[in-house]
Amino acid sequence: MIRVGIVGLGKMGLSHLAMFNAHPDVTVAGVCDTSSYVLSVLGKNTGLTTYTDYDTMLEKAKLDAVVICTPSVMHGAQVSAALDRGLHVFCEKPFCLDPAESDALAQRAEKLGLVTQVGYHYRFVGAFEEVRRLLDAGAIGTVTHVLAEAYGPVVLKPKGGTWRSQRTEGGGCLYDYAAHPLNLLTWYFGVPTGVSGSVLGRVFSQETDDEVTSTLHLPGGATASLSVSWSDDSQRKMTTKLTLWGTHGRIFVDRQEVQVYLRDTAEVPPGYEQGWNVRYTTDLTEPVWFYVRGEEYSSQVDAFVQRVVTGTTKGENTFRSAADTDLVIAAIVADAEKAPTPVGGAHPAVRKAPAPPARTGLRRLLPQR
Amino acid sequence: MDQLLFGDNQFFGVNHMSEEKARAQEIKFQDLSAIMGVLDAAFDEGVTTFMCTTHDRVAQIADLVRADPARAAASTFYPCMPYAHKYANAMAEDGMLGAVRRFLPDEGFLDSAMRGGRALARKDVESLITLLVDAEMTMFRGLSTPVIFLQNVVVDLLLGLGFDDAFAIFANHVRKRYDAEPGFITMNLPMLLDALERVGVQNPIVCSSINKLGFRMSGGIAEYERVLKEKTFRPVAMSVLASGAIPPREALEWVCGLPNVESIVFGASSRANIRSTRQIVDELWADRG
Numbered sequence: 001m002i003r004v005g006i007v008g009l010g011k012m013g014l015s016h017l018a019m020f021n022a023h024p025d026v027t028v029a030g031v032c033d034t035s036s037y038v039l040s041v042l043g044k045n046t047g048l049t050t051y052t053d054y055d056t057m058l059e060k061a062k063l064d065a066v067v068i069c070t071p072s073v074m075h076g077a078q079v080s081a082a083l084d085r086g087l088h089v090f091c092e093k094p095f096c097l098d099p100a101e102s103d104a105l106a107q108r109a110e111k112l113g114l115v116t117q118v119g120y121h122y123r124f125v126g127a128f129e130e131v132r133r134l135l136d137a138g139a140i141g142t143v144t145h146v147l148a149e150a151y152g153p154v155v156l157k158p159k160g161g162t163w164r165s166q167r168t169e170g171g172g173c174l175y176d177y178a179a180h181p182l183n184l185l186t187w188y189f190g191v192p193t194g195v196s197g198s199v200l201g202r203v204f205s206q207e208t209d210d211e212v213t214s215t216l217h218l219p220g221g222a223t224a225s226l227s228v229s230w231s232d233d234s235q236r237k238m239t240t241k242l243t244l245w246g247t248h249g250r251i252f253v254d255r256q257e258v259q260v261y262l263r264d265t266a267e268v269p270p271g272y273e274q275g276w277n278v279r280y281t282t283d284l285t286e287p288v289w290f291y292v293r294g295e296e297y298s299s300q301v302d303a304f305v306q307r308v309v310t311g312t313t314k315g316e317n318t319f320r321s322a323a324d325t326d327l328v329i330a331a332i333v334a335d336a337e338k339a340p341t342p343v344g345g346a347h348p349a350v351r352k353a354p355a356p357p358a359r360t361g362l363r364r365l366l367p368q369r
Numbered sequence: 370m371d372q373l374l375f376g377d378n379q380f381f382g383v384n385h386m387s388e389e390k391a392r393a394q395e396i397k398f399q400d401l402s403a404i405m406g407v408l409d410a411a412f413d414e415g416v417t418t419f420m421c422t423t424h425d426r427v428a429q430i431a432d433l434v435r436a437d438p439a440r441a442a443a444s445t446f447y448p449c450m451p452y453a454h455k456y457a458n459a460m461a462e463d464g465m466l467g468a469v470r471r472f473l474p475d476e477g478f479l480d481s482a483m484r485g486g487r488a489l490a491r492k493d494v495e496s497l498i499t500l501l502v503d504a505e506m507t508m509f510r511g512l513s514t515p516v517i518f519l520q521n522v523v524v525d526l527l528l529g530l531g532f533d534d535a536f537a538i539f540a541n542h543v544r545k546r547y548d549a550e551p552g553f554i555t556m557n558l559p560m561l562l563d564a565l566e567r568v569g570v571q572n573p574i575v576c577s578s579i580n581k582l583g584f585r586m587s588g589g590i591a592e593y594e595r596v597l598k599e600k601t602f603r604p605v606a607m608s609v610l611a612s613g614a615i616p617p618r619e620a621l622e623w624v625c626g627l628p629n630v631e632s633i634v635f636g637a638s639s640r641a642n643i644r645s646t647r648q649i650v651d652e653l654w655a656d657r658g
Contacts, residue, residue: 045534239388
């Protein structure tokens with residue numbers, strides 16, 4: 001049994017609490033939040049020990065590990081305090097807003113030999129894992145281009161009342177949404193050598209971004225186009241998808257399925273054939289001990305618990321790997337400050353819009369718009 | 370409960386296998402008349418129970434059914450609450466308390482409950498749960514709702530948190546206020562049955578994924594087979610086809626062969642699929658009469 005404390009009981013924190021609490025190898029020895037209402041409801045109805053102060057929880061709860069689900073701006077200090085006490089740490093994404101802080105924390109944890117993990121759950125989705133296997137096997141040859149997308153309905157009107165509406169707190173489409181496809185890209189290809197053409201666009205928000213586009217220059221020469229929006233309510237919930245083109249084929253992947261097209265030049269992996277192949281989540285998903293909002297969330301919790309139990313510092317989504325993603329995020333923020341290359345020199349000629357073509361036949365009788 | 374219950378995932382763009390298919394369905398069923406066409410077909414095929422989320426579109430469906438007294442008298446609704454995305458999106462915008470406040474019929478309740486101290490008393494939590502249930506039930510006023518389900522997102526969250534009492538509060542309220550049987554949807558059947566037993570919810574209706582693949586059956590197929598055989602509860606099987614990964618006849622043969630399964634909830638977008646599902650189940654469960 002390992003003793004775990006959880007800080008930050010928002011949307012992620014509560015579902016993490018449910019999963020850790022249901023894990024057969026875990027005792028949740030303390031939960032911490034600033035909302036006394038949430039704490040009082042939990043304390044009275046679940047028997048969990050509650051704390052309003054994080055340091056008090058670390059001091060009194062005799063923890064082996066801590067789970068940090070607060071806004072990213074708070075991660076640095078809270079992770080640091082946990083490392084001071086020699087605790088293993090699971091931290092929500094993105095890791096830190098300042099990549100220098102991410103790097104320093106990763107170094108300290110490595111030196112201390114502690115287990116670390118950051119909540120990039122897409123690496124535990126069966127379909128994205130399958131793509132990793134396909135890429136490792138060179139199934140589509142040399143990858144030349146990737147389209148990395150994420151869309152969903154988070155900010156749909158100008159006013160927002162939570163930390164998510166403040167970039168300084170770690171809110172915004174870049175930190176909240178784009179971090180996921182960026183993390184998958186670094187998983188598949190390593191840290192990009194550069195970024196260009198980045199735009200942090202606004203749709204509704206006043207103090208952060210709602211849309212992110214960028215070009216990532218990947219090691220090996222491929223490029224990735226990033227297109228992300230959290231103001232898209234044509235999506236019922238967040239969807240993340242990647243399309244990868246290679247010299248021997250093409251892969252499309254989202255949470256539900258992998259569609260692979262293999263050219264006649266491809267070295268076909270076992271179980272696949274030339275032409276189209278489709279693998280569904282029902283085949284790619286391993287069963288979990290407890291399900292609350294998707295197998296991948298349960299799997300990442302179980303992976304962390306097993307690593308703590310066995311003292312395995314190596315694994316998926318360590319601080320080091322999350323720090324790589326933070327580097328890319330910071331590069332996009334810096335790149336977005338740059339002015340675009342002007343079209344047509346410094347003083348682009350103003351062109352008149354061409355007149356619409358004259359209507360012929362019966363269409364000429366319709367009113368002009 | 371009928372042997373077959375008609376589900377609503379197909380109407381709202383929920384498909385666990387493909388986002389493409391989900392979108393195609395969402396487009397197809399954007400028009401309420403397309404939904405009603407399928408519901409009419411199900412009704413004509415003798416599938417008269419609609420197990421549905423408390424989605425805004427379902428409120429429109431309920432209005433239409435209510436407007437036809439003969440149809441209303443012959444139709445049964447099994448509401449499943451809450452429509453989770455409504456809450457999840459509200460939580461992202463307004464935080465947890467803001468979201469709860471938004472869905473309460475009486476905005477003042479939360480404020481007055483909190484005014485006294487910095488903690489919510491146990492009876493306040495109980496009132497909060499019952500008020501939220503009542504808010505979700507208004508769309509079904511005047512219709513037959515003999516079973517009222519709590520959705521898996523909430524059930525499994527409460528289960529994980531260890532907030533077992535909430536199940537009893539829900540069960541008591543649904544029985545008392547609506548003269549209905551409480552139902553629970555879960556992806557963790559064995560674990561939930563233990564929790565319901567602990568808080569004294571007897572012979573509960575529990576709906577869970579039950580399919581030959583073991584898809585979304587936390588605890589594993591063997592454990593599911595054991596509780597189906599040994600525990601006293603009224604099982605409803607969902608995700609029987611595992612989102613289409615298993616051919617219908619093979620899937621239904623397996624589920625209908627399990628002990629004690631009382632009902633199967635299924636979704637379909639055409640009369641032909643509704644009919645063939647009904648025919649297969651009629652055949653497999655012929656000995657049940």
